[in-house]
Amino acid sequence: MTWFGKKSSKNKIESREKTKEKAKSFEEVRKGKDCGGFLRFDSDGGDKNGRLHPLPLPLTSSDRSLAVVSGYNSASSSGSSGSSDDPLDFSQFGLHNRGQNDGRFNSGSRSPVLGSRGATASTSPIHPRFSGANLEPVTGNECRFSPRSRSPGPGSRVHTARFCGTNLESPSGKQDDGRSTCHPLPLPPSSPTSPSSSHSMRSIGLNESTNSTPSKWKKGKLLGRGTFGHVYLGFNSESGQMCAIKEVRLVLDDQNSRECLKQLNQEISLLSQLSHPNIVQYYGSELGEETLSVYLEYVSGGSIHKLLQEYGAFGEPVIQNYTWQILSGLAYLHGRHTVHRDIKGANILVDPNGEVKLADFGMAKHIASSSSMLSFKGSPYWMAPEVVMSTNGYSSAVDIWSLGCTILEMATSKPPWSQFEGVAAIFKIGNSKDIPEIPNHLSNEAKSFIRLCLQRDPSARPTALQLLDHPFVRDQTTTRAANISITRDAFPFTFDGSHTPTSLELNTHRKSFTSCDVDYMAMPNITVSRAVKTSRDSSRMITSLPVSPCSSPLRQYEPAYKSCFISPPHPTFAFAAQSGYNVNDFSLCPVRRNTYLTIEPREVPMFRNPTPGGSPRRLL
Numbered sequence: 001m002t003w004f005g006k007k008s009s010k011n012k013i014e015s016r017e018k019t020k021e022k023a024k025s026f027e028e029v030r031k032g033k034d035c036g037g038f039l040r041f042d043s044d045g046g047d048k049n050g051r052l053h054p055l056p057l058p059l060t061s062s063d064r065s066l067a068v069v070s071g072y073n074s075a076s077s078s079g080s081s082g083s084s085d086d087p088l089d090f091s092q093f094g095l096h097n098r099g100q101n102d103g104r105f106n107s108g109s110r111s112p113v114l115g116s117r118g119a120t121a122s123t124s125p126i127h128p129r130f131s132g133a134n135l136e137p138v139t140g141n142e143c144r145f146s147p148r149s150r151s152p153g154p155g156s157r158v159h160t161a162r163f164c165g166t167n168l169e170s171p172s173g174k175q176d177d178g179r180s181t182c183h184p185l186p187l188p189p190s191s192p193t194s195p196s197s198s199h200s201m202r203s204i205g206l207n208e209s210t211n212s213t214p215s216k217w218k219k220g221k222l223l224g225r226g227t228f229g230h231v232y233l234g235f236n237s238e239s240g241q242m243c244a245i246k247e248v249r250l251v252l253d254d255q256n257s258r259e260c261l262k263q264l265n266q267e268i269s270l271l272s273q274l275s276h277p278n279i280v281q282y283y284g285s286e287l288g289e290e291t292l293s294v295y296l297e298y299v300s301g302g303s304i305h306k307l308l309q310e311y312g313a314f315g316e317p318v319i320q321n322y323t324w325q326i327l328s329g330l331a332y333l334h335g336r337h338t339v340h341r342d343i344k345g346a347n348i349l350v351d352p353n354g355e356v357k358l359a360d361f362g363m364a365k366h367i368a369s370s371s372s373m374l375s376f377k378g379s380p381y382w383m384a385p386e387v388v389m390s391t392n393g394y395s396s397a398v399d400i401w402s403l404g405c406t407i408l409e410m411a412t413s414k415p416p417w418s419q420f421e422g423v424a425a426i427f428k429i430g431n432s433k434d435i436p437e438i439p440n441h442l443s444n445e446a447k448s449f450i451r452l453c454l455q456r457d458p459s460a461r462p463t464a465l466q467l468l469d470h471p472f473v474r475d476q477t478t479t480r481a482a483n484i485s486i487t488r489d490a491f492p493f494t495f496d497g498s499h500t501p502t503s504l505e506l507n508t509h510r511k512s513f514t515s516c517d518v519d520y521m522a523m524p525n526i527t528v529s530r531a532v533k534t535s536r537d538s539s540r541m542i543t544s545l546p547v548s549p550c551s552s553p554l555r556q557y558e559p560a561y562k563s564c565f566i567s568p569p570h571p572t573f574a575f576a577a578q579s580g581y582n583v584n585d586f587s588l589c590p591v592r593r594n595t596y597l598t599i600e601p602r603e604v605p606m607f608r609n610p611t612p613g614g615s616p617r618r619l620l
């Protein structure tokens, strides 16, 4: 028997009453009452009535470029400043109101049904981010989300959100009174919804429904603790599927909580738009009275960091395989203009089949088309020099540096620069010409690969897609076909923007890249730089920019970069001007978009006792 079956009718009535109270308190929150005034809903994430915005749809290849820009804008804006004084936009926590159109998804990619679906509409498999209709009424105290493309189980393409209390401390998911906590239920795509709604729920942009569909997610054992909360095992008793429930306690009057919520909000926004075998899949989220729960794909093997702690350094074949998978995830991510910013062993999970998943997207950020990032975030030992220096902003190349550090971590079971204390390591990274020591026992290919990743000049680092062709990882075959197809979907513009390349084209393209006199073994840096340079030379435009001189702790010790590159225009635009697809044109490679044009507000780091494997968020 499931938890809901134990509820008495009295409890149900109490629950409804509680919902009204909750709605009222939420309305107060929405208006900024009793929250120290920090909660506001009038940001670009919601309309003036405080109505909430939709979650993203699963992306079709034709939707993708728009979806990336549109969807990530919200994520980007939510976390762009990084200041904890920023207003918190709850609309991005996934509580979204069906029928609302925030204007951000009003292009041709919107589904015909979108915007026209009211509270009575059936849930469709189309993701609500585009539908503008996100929060379906389910019961008086729960709101159902629209589906994800990869849902947790059979018939589970809809996620629910409920306003109900959860007991963070109870691994069993039981509340203090013995009742189980409420968790979202993935519902079939065609489940009807009821139009009934209460005033209080409507007033906060949520609709009440009489259609009660109980949740089947049950909270299990504690998997671990992070900076922001606890991660529990979750079990769906309908589908038999497991998930990881990341639970964060909401304490709205606390400065740290605001920052935590912002980070988690950002993680949700980003994750909800990603679907790749090497990225932890987002299933849904749920806002309770005291907690925000994020439902994620469960990866039972633990992190690379944990495996290293338990079993010691990995052998090179394992490193090769994991590196290839990490690269696949990064290529996908970077193709969507998103930088992870915290690649390290602790944030990479491994499943029992050896499939690797990038996790912990709290740091990830979308790169706006005309700006790079200037914030100072990441784990110090894995941090790229340009991040430490925080001079010209940075791009997806920071993940490539961190990947190099992670390979060293896998090879030695220690992070690079681990002989230095945290702050000393930061100085070493930012203020020296050194790169971390590369162990002698590694093959030449491995050394070559690592050196490519650890080039101090970010513009000299190859992209993830380019590195996939490096001999160190090139021959990895695990799930390669599937990954190529997904990566190909992520890069439709890589070819000509009008069609998705066939595998033959992909192979031809790869061949043309690798045939460019690339001899990684002999001259790794020079040859790859040459390939990369070919694309950059054709589009180098602006060579300097003003940056704030006071952002980095190391800034005073080293002159600012005197120049930087504007990377090629976004391929979508580049290809618009091209008549056809030319496999020999390296500008077709999705090189980094180091568009250092827009200066974002800076985030000044405050380092406090950084530790290897520790989260940068602990340092801020």
Ligand SMILES: Nc1ncnc2c1ncn2[C@@H]1O[C@H](COP(=O)(O)OP(=O)(O)OP(=O)(O)O)[C@@H](O)[C@H]1O
Residues within 6 Å of the ligand: 223, 224, 225, 226, 227, 228, 229, 230, 231, 244, 246, 280, 296, 297, 298, 299, 300, 302, 303, 346, 347, 349, 359, 360, 362, 614, 615, 617
């Ligand atoms: N999807 C998941 N599947 C299985 N275990 C997970 C999953 N996500 C997180 N964990 C585990 O839960 C623990 C806490 O994870 P969480 O992401 O909250 O914090 P963290 O990454 O360890 O630290 P921080 O957030 O401070 O960087 C980790 O030990 C991690 O291995």
